[in-house]
Amino acid sequence: MNNIQLYQQKRTTPEEAVTHIKPGEDIITPLIAGEPYTLMKQLETYDGLNGNRLFQMLSANEVINVAPDKLKIISMFMGTTERKAFKERKIDLLPNHFSDIPRLMIQQPTDKVIMAVVSPMDENGYFSLGTNCDHTSGILPFAKTVLLEVNENMPRTFGENQIHISDVTALIGSDAPIPQAPPARLSDKDKVIGEYVAELIKDDDVLQIGFGSIPNAIIDNLKNHQNLSIHTEMIPEKIIELFRNGSVTNANNPFHKGKMTATFAYGTQKLYDFLHENEDVYMLPVNKTNNAANLAGLKNLVTINAAVEVDFLGQANSEKVGGTYWSSTGGQSDFQLASHLSEGGRGVLCLHSTAKGDSISKIRPTLDPGTPISTSKNDIDYVVTEHGIARLRGQTIRERTSELIRIAHPNFRDELKYEAKQMGYL
Structure with missing residues (x-):
């Protein structure tokens, strides 16, 4: 037959x-x-x-x-x-x-x-x-x-x-329509964070970057970079621009040289048209794309993910919002560990410094009881808000506390300093 x-x-x-x-x-x-x-x-x-x-x-x-x-x-x-x-x-x-x-x-x-x-x-x-x-x-x-x-x-x-x-x-x-992502709206905070993160990305790097307003803002600032490779979990639509202007060549992709590798994609019809029969894109199972053991020998891997809040120890919650379970760990911990193991690797977590109209600080002395830890204090590296870049990897608790307060919203810095002193961290 x-x-x-x-x-x-x-x-x-x-x-x-x-x-x-x-x-x-x-x-x-x-x-x-x-x-x-x-x-x-x-x-x-x-x-x-x-x-x-x-x-x-x-x-x-x-x-x-x-x-x-x-x-x-x-x-x-x-x-x-x-x-x-x-x-x-x-x-x-x-x-x-x-x-x-x-x-x-x-x-x-x-x-x-x-x-x-x-x-x-x-x-x-x-x-x-x-x-x-x-x-x-x-x-x-x-x-x-x-x-x-x-x-x-x-x-x-x-x-x-x-x-x-x-x-x-x-x-x-x-013949049902394929689900499409809603347009990502960039805020002024997103744009500033995008500029900061772009400073951490160098020519010839291998990038893991996701979906949303902050990743879009980052990509907007990579158009003058050269020879970037994409090995990611999810293919964001904005990546198409970097393909077309030559910033992405995938020459350093160790899994499939000259190809972008990923495990899934989500966007609008523009992205789906780009993917259709595109031999420059190669899909891999998640136990290969996200496996830290597979990525350990990769040089200059830059992983970019989002967090909801970060405490003084460098523990990041990316799963609960206001006490409500919002998502899950996804590939964040996979790639954060992989960047830690990669020679020249950088793991970046991005977040706005505040929520609810600047009434809540997302830089916290401690996470609330019952809050899941998506990235541990031992795997944290860079934390970026609209107020700057904090490098936590290799830093002591007191050094981390000072760095995180520096990139917190100015309205909360005095309060955070007070809490840190009460905790014995400053």
Whole structure:
């Protein structure tokens, strides 16, 4: 039977596709744009679930409504709708290093079902996970069942994110729009932070940089840099500008020389058009992109991530906002450690110095009880606010305290100094 015949044989309806899921099996989906929402919604009316679990991550859709005894929903990094559902006790959250998710899933003593959105099949019988590779590709070889949502809007990318029709259990067709990121709005604080961070980046560096207003502001200040390479977790749309003006060459990418390597992408149609059949982009599973052991021999790795707040010890919370669980660790701790191990590496955490109209300092004497530590005091390196750059790596507690107070908002510096003296840090 040829590939086209296999395709026709395995093509079915959403109602029939989900009947391949048996009680007690774990269902795993890619994140954001790779989430197969048509198949997921079908689970709401499928009566064959009993003691199943659905592992999802940074969902761009409403959380599906299934009784928890039939389907327990577990997020591995929360988006807007998951955040609300977690607060309402409708879903749970699995603490993790992003790099470790494939192993966490494989070690579960349950049969695995992969459900994913893919690009149309090519002439050799391969589908591409498109915007994704993430944890999904690392789990695929261990999956009992593979259910695909073939979407003509999903860009075809290259790398270790290919699925052959012979490995597919069932597939459905879809023409649903691929989720797109909202435009990032740059504040004056973002622009200043972007200028500071750009000072820490040198020609020939290898960059890991993410999505959002501060990364966009940083990229705006890199247009005169030369020979940059991108090895990142997520591909931000702004990177396209650095490709086109020649600042990014990927000549120093040790994984695939001359190519940008990443594990997922999220942006607007402009980014998806850029990715489609672009041989300069190579997708890798997260247990390769984010694995600190793989990155340890990499020279001049600069990792750039965001934090919610940092205390005098250099402990960073990037997961809770105002006592509400907001996201998860993601790849921050992976890359922060990797930058620490990299010869010439620099790990940068960015944050505004205040919140709520300058009424709350995000440089804190201590983190509140119950606050998760996303980056430990031993892995912290540079902290950047709109008031400057603090280098904490290699600094004592008293030196760190002084440095962090220096980049705090001026309205809070006296109060922070007082607290530091009370704690014996100054």
